[in-house]
Amino acid sequence: MFEKEYEAFWKDQVRNASGQRLEMLHRDLTGTKIMLKTLLVPVFGSFEGLVLEHEMVSVSGVKIFGDTLLPQLRIIFEEEHYVTHAERITRDRFSFERARARSVAMLGFTYFPYSRDELEKKPEFCQRNLFEFIGRIGNAEGVGLLQLPVYEREVMRFAIMRSKPFELSDVSLWLQLKHETCRKVMRELELKGLVRSIGGGKIRCHEFMLTDKAASLLFRHSKFGD
Incomplete structure (x- = not known):
């Protein structure tokens, strides 16, 4: 069931994309797919409202992309594989990733990263983290x-x-x-x-x-x- 729903969701994202975002949607999205299957769909109940490869412009004017965006709560979810984000990363790439995270924050989004190991080995723990975060901002005092x-x-x-x-x-x-x-x-x-x-x-x-x-x-x- 997940595979069919994901395929339909991905095709819908591609249909509404253009330029560099369209190229990003055609790259290997294995990590993002794992995050959707083990975390986002179980927590939110469906693919509805989620945006793949959300395009932004960093503070330096460079285009950057977030793996998955939940617009209603302005959260950027990221799947980070140890090999590509730590083990084999260069110093320049490390600095770029830090600057990218700052840009996401300055654009008003919450940056919420997960490692692939966490998603694959401890999905329930990851889900609890997200439920807790949503609960905290959902309990904000004020009028309805x-x-x-x-x-x-x-x-x-x-x-x-x-x-x-x-x-x-x-x-x-x-x-x-x-x-x-x-x-x-x-x-x-x-x-x-x-x-x-x-x-x-x-x-x-x-x-x-x-x-x-x-x-x-x-x-x-x-x-x-x-």
Whole structure:
């Protein structure tokens, strides 16, 4: 059953990919497949919502890819084989991998790596780790999604689909409201700990990002109801 579902999932990913991401999807994905089979599908119940070879741009401007992304919680899952990520790695490659991990964090994603040995020999342990992490961010204090004003909910929904920082002009486009009104909406979201500002000064910021607390609210509502 897993093999058939994986094949359908992979074909769907390929169908919606282009450029370098398409090339990445045609490389050897044995490690990613092991991670899906022993960890992600058992924990999340299906392939729904997962993205293979998520494309990002690092802080140095280089394209980087995450093995598997869960957009709702902004988690990048990585399968790392000891031979390719440690035993045979060069110093330059080691430095690149560290810089890559920093870039993932700076883009607002949680970097969640597993070794292949762990996935193959201790799958239950790996699953418990992930369940615990989801539980921790899911237990964030605050209001439920449906208790938020509609404009605040809409900003969160659009932002999670965007999967990258957004500006006040984006909020204005999403809500079809003037900037001053949108600024008030964003101020409320910041006070509730659902968005954080990036760059700018004390009075005005350049961009915004959803927090883990916001992502967990959206995830819990979409998957389990609120």
